[in-house]
Amino acid sequence: xxxxxxxxxxxxxxxxxxxxxxxxxxxxxxxxxxxxxxxxxxxxxxxxxxxxxxxxxxxxxxxxxxxxxxxxxxxxxxxxxxxxxxxxxxxxxxxxxxxxxxxxxxxxxxxxxxxxxxxxxxxxxxxxxxxxxxxxxxxxxxxxxxxxxxxxxxxxxxxxxxxxxxxxxxxxxxxxxxxxxxxxxxxxxxxxxxxxxxxxxxxxxxxxxxxxxxxxxxxxxxxxxxxxxxxxxxxxxxxxxxxxxxxxxxxxxxxxxxxxxxxxxxxxxxxxxxxxxxxxxxxxxxxxxxxxxxxxxxxxxxxxxxxxxxxxxxxxxxxxxxxxxxxxxxxxxxxxxxxxxxxxxxxxxxxxxxxxxxxxxxxxxxxxxxxxxxxxxxxxxxxxxxxxxxxxxxxxxxxxxxxxxxxxxxxxxxxxxxxxxxxxxxxxxxxx
Numbered sequence: 001x002x003x004x005x006x007x008x009x010x011x012x013x014x015x016x017x018x019x020x021x022x023x024x025x026x027x028x029x030x031x032x033x034x035x036x037x038x039x040x041x042x043x044x045x046x047x048x049x050x051x052x053x054x055x056x057x058x059x060x061x062x063x064x065x066x067x068x069x070x071x072x073x074x075x076x077x078x079x080x081x082x083x084x085x086x087x088x089x090x091x092x093x094x095x096x097x098x099x100x101x102x103x104x105x106x107x108x109x110x111x112x113x114x115x116x117x118x119x120x121x122x123x124x125x126x127x128x129x130x131x132x133x134x135x136x137x138x139x140x141x142x143x144x145x146x147x148x149x150x151x152x153x154x155x156x157x158x159x160x161x162x163x164x165x166x167x168x169x170x171x172x173x174x175x176x177x178x179x180x181x182x183x184x185x186x187x188x189x190x191x192x193x194x195x196x197x198x199x200x201x202x203x204x205x206x207x208x209x210x211x212x213x214x215x216x217x218x219x220x221x222x223x224x225x226x227x228x229x230x231x232x233x234x235x236x237x238x239x240x241x242x243x244x245x246x247x248x249x250x251x252x253x254x255x256x257x258x259x260x261x262x263x264x265x266x267x268x269x270x271x272x273x274x275x276x277x278x279x280x281x282x283x284x285x286x287x288x289x290x291x292x293x294x295x296x297x298x299x300x301x302x303x304x305x306x307x308x309x310x311x312x313x314x315x316x317x318x319x320x321x322x323x324x325x326x327x328x329x330x331x332x333x334x335x336x337x338x339x340x341x342x343x344x345x346x347x348x349x350x351x352x353x354x355x356x357x358x359x360x361x362x363x364x365x366x367x368x369x370x371x372x373x374x375x376x377x378x379x380x381x382x383x384x385x386x387x388x389x390x391x392x393x394x395x396x397x398x399x400x401x402x403x404x405x406x407x408x409x410x411x412x413x414x415x416x417x418x419x420x421x422x423x424x425x426x427x428x429x430x431x432x
Contacts, residue, residue: 034258040218040305044265045156049286056149069215077126081152085121101185145177157193219258222307232268236412248422274313275335280321312353329372352383354390359410385429
């Protein structure tokens with residue numbers, strides 16, 4: 001396995017090079033698909049739990065694909081439901097503007113499953129649609145409208161920027177999946193994704209049943225899956241420029257020729273842990289998804305075209321909570337070893353990122369654990385490459401905290417911090 005070790009000087013050069021590359025315009029190949037490529041995952045939002053039952057209304061979900069593609073497939077899942085999810089009707093179209101529920105004329109196409117207009121998803125199962133004859137550009141939104149009244153709501157929730165996907169519009173009632181108009185999909189009230197609600201309106205950061213969009217004809221040679229917690233999910237990354245670090249990275253990859261780039265599928269879940277233990281924050285087990293090793297098959301290894309996994313987890317394990325004590329360094333490291341071995345068994349690369357500062361006092365048990373895990377990440381041969389996120393964002397005068405202008409709280413970067421992380425990542429580390 002190949003390793004890149006960088007000094008502080010090399011890190012600075014890498015940041016400068018990253019900035020230059022990310023500002024380059026798309027190549028001529030960026031507009032078309034890559035005929036030599038196989039299937040790829042071009043968007044994801046990992047499901048994390050069940051919250052209620054779907055009303056007699058259509059949910060129109062907005063997802064922003066990472067690369068251009070022709071012919072889209074939608075994966076729908078019922079991993080946590082105790083009863084079947086019955087999709088009575090499904091459509092896919094292109095919004096007329098970013099984040100909009102109104103669709104471009106003629107773009108809304110029926111979604112079928114093995115030729116059928118309806119599909120029943122048993123508890124613990126998932127289904128992949130037939131290809132939908134829609135062409136999308138890189139960083140373009142798609143709208144997937146699903147009508148499944150009475151079904152258990154397996155969802156992904158987090159509070160992102162208003163009117164920036166992922167998000168959904170819950171309709172005013174009935175089956176309106178085929179409508180191109182937004183008349184049945186009000187933009188108000190705005191309901192945060194982490195608020196349990198099935199009311200009509202705009203639900204920022206919430207998607208139901210849909211956890212993956214794939215294509216057989218991507219403008220990429222494969223997929224990068226980012227496996228993480230709230231920092232990968234984009235929690236609290238408020239302020240300009242308004243992108244998660246994963247989206248910044250996707251923009252940079254889109255500047256490469258199609259045959260060189262990877263699509264980005266974000267498998268971050270807020271509150272997720274890397275080690276197998278009860279979730280520190282949620283005794284119900286429905287807030288934050290299963291621990292990373294338990295969701296690895298569905299959220300990572302099953303993604304078509306998987307080439308690289310970027311692992312950024314451990315904050316919630318070390319932090320602990322009322323429902324689970326702080327994890328030891330050995331516990332976190334062993335979980336990372338297990339994930340890396342399973343990724344390598346699928347002949348994919350895995351890149352490890354160091355854990356960001358958490359405001360734990362110097363010398364405290366939690367800070368010692370974080371430092372021990374980071375020291376292992378920086379020196380191990382388990383990963384194919386290492387990204388030192390800690391070194392990028394830690395305050396040089398107090399390395400137990402992130403730089404004040406780059407954080408929103410003790411655990412999460414703001415949008416400026418996310419932009420710095422996304423620009424810092426050396427593309428050879430991702431591309432291999």
